[in-house]
Amino acid sequence: MDQEEDLVLIQKALKEDDDAFAQLFQKYDSFLFKYLLKLTLDEEMSRDLAQETMLRCYTHLTSFKAESKFSTWMVSIASRLYIDQLRKQKRERKWMEFMKRNLSRQLSWQANTRGMEWSDAFADFNQLEAEARIPILLHHYYGYTYEEIGEIMGVRAGTVKSRVHYGLKQLRKE
Numbered sequence: 001m002d003q004e005e006d007l008v009l010i011q012k013a014l015k016e017d018d019d020a021f022a023q024l025f026q027k028y029d030s031f032l033f034k035y036l037l038k039l040t041l042d043e044e045m046s047r048d049l050a051q052e053t054m055l056r057c058y059t060h061l062t063s064f065k066a067e068s069k070f071s072t073w074m075v076s077i078a079s080r081l082y083i084d085q086l087r088k089q090k091r092e093r094k095w096m097e098f099m100k101r102n103l104s105r106q107l108s109w110q111a112n113t114r115g116m117e118w119s120d121a122f123a124d125f126n127q128l129e130a131e132a133r134i135p136i137l138l139h140h141y142y143g144y145t146y147e148e149i150g151e152i153m154g155v156r157a158g159t160v161k162s163r164v165h166y167g168l169k170q171l172r173k174e
Helices: 002-014 018-040 043-059 070-113 120-125 130-141 146-153 157-173
Strands: none
Touching (some): 002 018, 018 043, 018 070, 043 070, 120 130, 130 146, 130 157, 146 157
């Protein structure tokens, strides 16, 4: 019965009845969001992916073959969108790492050509996460207190101390 109702709504939507697609959307919106939330563990990403999924369902409704349930087709689209999102994030991370290494090399070269001293420790320093890099730089290079850094970063002084400690520990390990 449920699948027959979906097919009727799909046929109406294919005949440019937007209300029919709106009914399909309302019927599966909660199901789709919960599926994506379990998949991503990120509420904002789940909402974005659900919206993009429904948009794709709407624009590609003609490619729906009634060989499976509408929900199955919709979940397959959502799953592919999620995988694409993960690939995009991976590419962006790799690009950012490349840019950091490239910038570090450029700064090293510029320092050497100007007769400035450049240490490998600074290159390692740039590989730290920003949460550790910022407080180390502010405390050890600019002389800010942990309390001042805490105000700047919007965290407690104890958090700043631990970030500096673990950041320096990581640098020593390198």
